[in-house]
Structure formats: C-alpha cells, structure tokens
Amino acid sequence: MRIETEAAGKPEAGALNRGKGILKVLAGGLLVLAVCGWIAFGIGLYLDVERNLRLALAIGAGVATEALFWTVAALLGISVVEARKRIWRRITGRASVPPAPTPQP
DSSP states (O other), rough: OOOOOOHHHHOOHHHHHHHHHHHHHHHHHHHHHHHHHHHHHHHHHTOOHHHHHHHHHHHHHHHHHHHHHHHHHHHHOHHHHHHHHHHHHHHHHHHHHHOOOOOOO
C-alpha cells in the first residue's frame, strides 16, 4: 500500500485561494492607511484644527478602519460577520427575541 502525502497536503488552486493573496495585500495597505488616519486625527486634535477638518479626519480614519474590518472579514470568512452580529445583539440586549404570540380562537 502506498501513501501519497504530497498531493493530500496541497489545496487545489481555486478562485478563493487565488484571491487570498490580493486580500492580504489589500488588508496590509488598509492597515497602514487606518493607522495613519488615526495618527493624523490625533495630531489634528492636538493642534486644535478647525471643526470641519477635524470632522474630515475622523471620517477618513473611520472609513479606513471599516474597510480594513470588512477586508479582514472577507479574508477570514463569513463567520466573522456572523459573530459580530451575535456580539452586537448580546450588547444591545436583543440576544433572545421572544416568539410572536399565537392567536387563540
């Protein structure tokens, strides 16, 4: 009996496996962008910039962070998104939704 270990250890090169490299590069770039955005926002707060610029810095940092989150979620799989929904339901107290009452004749 012959055991083939080389073929069993390598995943097939499908569309999902090819896209992971691009997502990793995108996540790295977005990580740098998000960190720079929050640093710029902190510097803007320290320098006491105008309200409009401060708002723009906060929005830019927030959008970069959200894009980073969704890219990492796509990289790890949809289970991260489902876990986030469960966490938010638990935090907001909507963890258990009561069933609708059944009408009685």
